[in-house]
Amino acid sequence: MNTDTDTGTGLSENWATLWEAFADAQPDETAVVIGETTLTWRQLDDQAARLAAALGERGVEVGTRLAQLMYNCPEYLESAYAAFKLRATPVNVNYRYKAPEIAYICNNAGAEVLVFHGSLGERVAEAALTMSTVRVLLQVDDGAPLIAGAEWYHEVVAACEPAPRIERSGDDTLMLYTGGTTGNPKGVVWRHLDLFGGLASTAYSSAGIEVPSTVEDVGRIAAELRTRGESPVMLCAPPLMHGTALFLAIGAFVMGGTVVLLGGRSFDADELWDLVEQHRVTQISLVGDAFARPLNAALDAAEVDGALRDLSSVKRIVSTGATLSAEQKRGLMSRATNAMIFDMIGASEGGPFAVSMTMPGDEPPETAVFTAPPNVVTIDDATGMPLQRGSLTPGMLAATGAMPRGYWQDEARTAETFRFIDGVRYTVPGDYALIAEDGTVTLLGRGSVCINSGGEKIYPEEVEVAARRHPNVVDATVVGVPHERFGETVVLVCSVSAPTTADAIIATVKELIADYKAPRRVVFVDEVYRAPNGKADYRWAREQAIA
Template identity: 45%
Template sequence: MERHFATLWESVADVVGEEVAIVQGDLRRTWHDFDDRSSRLAAALSDAGVAPGSKVAEYLYNSPEYLETYFAALKVRAVPVNVNYRYLDDELLYLLDNSDAEVLVFHSSLGDRVARIRRRATKVRLFVEVDDGGPLIEGVTPYETLIEGHQPAPRIERSSDDIAMTYTGGTTGMPKGVMSRIGPGVDAILTSAPPLVGEAPVTDPASVAPLARRFADEGRRLVGLPACPLMHATGLAIGTFPSLTFGGAIVLLSGRGLDVDELWDAVERERVLSVTVVGDAFSRPLLHGLDHGRERDLTSLLVILSSGAMFSTEVKKGLHEHLPATLVLDFIAATEGAMGISYSSRDRPAVTGHFVPSPGVKVFTDEDREVVPGSGETGVVGVPGSIPVGYFKDEAKTERTFRVVDGVRYSFPGDWATVDIDGSLNLLGRGSQCINTGGEKVFPEEVEEALKRHPAVEDSLVFGVPDERFGQQVVAMVSPAPSAGLTVALDGDAVVDTLREELSSYKLPRQVVVVDVVPRAPNGKADYPTAKRLFGEAKGS
């Protein structure tokens, strides 16, 4: 059997067809429904000329249609392409053009943007509209019409070398498509998911379907809830692939934002085993909901998974107090490679930014010299092994990110770290956001975490602004914690004063702007450009 998600999911549908695969509010779709609808959509894609390697763009909120479209594209060996649903006209047009998308599947509530760029998106041969209550575009094919008008596509052989592509925005420049082979992604799920429920890693794809059937018979199905957007790699790859691959169910929230009560209600009602988040941006509100919400039976929740942003020790400890049997697995990872993992339990809470490296991961200096454990020297993290092929249409960036050192090909996503004497990593932050102030390097994440430890601070972003004397000046944007019970405005300078015994003086923010909500993308990642703009407006610069 091929190491391919479409082939595995088809085999699972054959043995657990009557089990629920997708839940969103009152909607429940079985594995038979999931496979059948995806197969009909796959037939429609083929009729439209979609061939192996063709790109199918998904401009969708979290929904069953997102997963069906992804499955359908894989079925015909096409390449699903994620599109950020916050993109406006020019950003949307750029991504469609850059990805060579031939199909765009979109929610009707986003249709006004699609309508404005439709004639300029000359590579797109098929526009498919998912009705979510927005105005429908004349002449565009309705999603349900395609499904109703086609018979299921026949099953085909596929290759583990088929390409998956994830567009990642990073922090600078336009988003780039990261190309990866599907086979290694399958291998990662087969080896990592079963141990979460006490099973041995799987090496033979043919054994997946029988295991899925056994999980169903024993009442141990992997029920996952991705709290973050599916258009983000954390939400899709971590939040859905393990559950789908082993015949479990995916529970999607109905709201377009994070509704904490809806999430905890769903965990209780659906007996969710795993919740996937993006660091503190999701976890702090979830903890606040537990602190101030009603009592629920959350004993089904085995693990909270996170990646993509810092997940502070204080928040993990708070979650463990409410969920004493729940593990927190915090992945230090980027679309370009998985660097390591942090394990946190009630008895052994993890230190923020401290990780066990993945096999073969090393830290290198600017001269490609390996950092000596325990030396205190900083370097950039290199990831070997099953790493992406490269960036779509960007050979220069591919050469910079994926390099050979001492005969081994590594991915260098740009994260800086130190190495402890025991080989564990201390993450400092992404080099592209490093602040150079008077020749000193300041990693924003370190200062942000220190600020967030203040009881009156809910969230923070730290960045550099031009400074005539030092090149850059460290500044901060903070939002007040709702639980702090402040009767006066939060004093940012007073918060910074509390850090003087914790951080070196050059790391302390020289200016602080207080906002109601620190700007972040829907996936929880820091929105530094917006933060810098708001800072400039507040300071009149």
């Protein structure tokens, strides 16, 4: 693949150049829907080009980091696109973060620009006192007053003519901060060309389309697919700031698709189903039971009221990042009867590491039953080498293929996660599993939260899956807390739908896995806290357990 190509000649894997091709080939088609707001490709490209000009005037250039602290909004995509146009690097910042955490991300990334929603302005103003590199603050108007030192985003954009298009490189980057549940967030650095290999090439392959050889062909194929009615309308339930939505948008756009995002600032299952009906969504992307459970509950409530939802357009439901139980799969498939469910285990560092596919009309497999693709192995802690399938030794899941360059300014952690074994580079985020001879994967959990109780290793995910089999358990997280005799003891933090005893839940767990893995204590909470992308927050759960 070329990594430095002229705009308009050859294939550039740079996403600004590719998005410009989509804008040229289908300017008046809908690119993005965010709640009640619709953007055509012409509008998205024009706004991003004007912002690029404004940023250029403020010294943004190749490699400049631009931090984004926003809820779902057009400005989020516009600013990412503008950064791509200038060959700068967008950096996601979680809108739940407080001032010290915002400052940490911006300082760690060396961000020079911060684009933020005004309602988050007080946190930004506090963070600005300790942000050493940020010199440009662009405030998106959502009703809050302009903070000191900031400029209005809309005024900056309106004051500029669109920036001219330039030559770019597939080596340009975006940075995705991930983690924070067991330590400080880490900046995962993706090159555009690696994202093209992992997302666009996969999309073409699954559609039986040869990878285009020119930028013009990328735009032409997208427009032709849309004209034939073969493009996806992809609704992403997680917010843009977690990166999943941006990655999924990249995959949908190459197929001429439209991306639909929630407009609310907290997850609303009814809003999602409204958008599905209104825009005839063909694919829904979510993160495990944290999203599926309220979605099914909303469908249950609608049926009680006699208001059946029209889900006939949905052909595919994709879950990644957290377990999607068989129970929730059945609920979704009983309403979206034309949909297949593609459940996979992935990470910001690459993947997928395990997949499970359920076709329309089929009975879903048991919860957390996955198959390892051919490019996935487990790595033995003792030898650092791949284990044979069928080994009873737990190993870390590892995958070859498209992956990031590594972690931002962290060579040691990069070498630990992105390993060369016999000349092949693997991404090894730290999830432990067993792979049977037939490829069946048994997930054990993240090594960094592995519990050592009396010398026995206990992996939280295995216990969590077992606990959720109790009919009253809504959600659950498992952590280890200090114990005088055993070093650590297993504690289950869970929410329930009806009064339930700890003994009853522990008994359910013991029916499914070894007794020593079962929780010794159960802490009941009103709701298990998860990040907006649905992933467990083990730091929060440990605080609850200890308290």
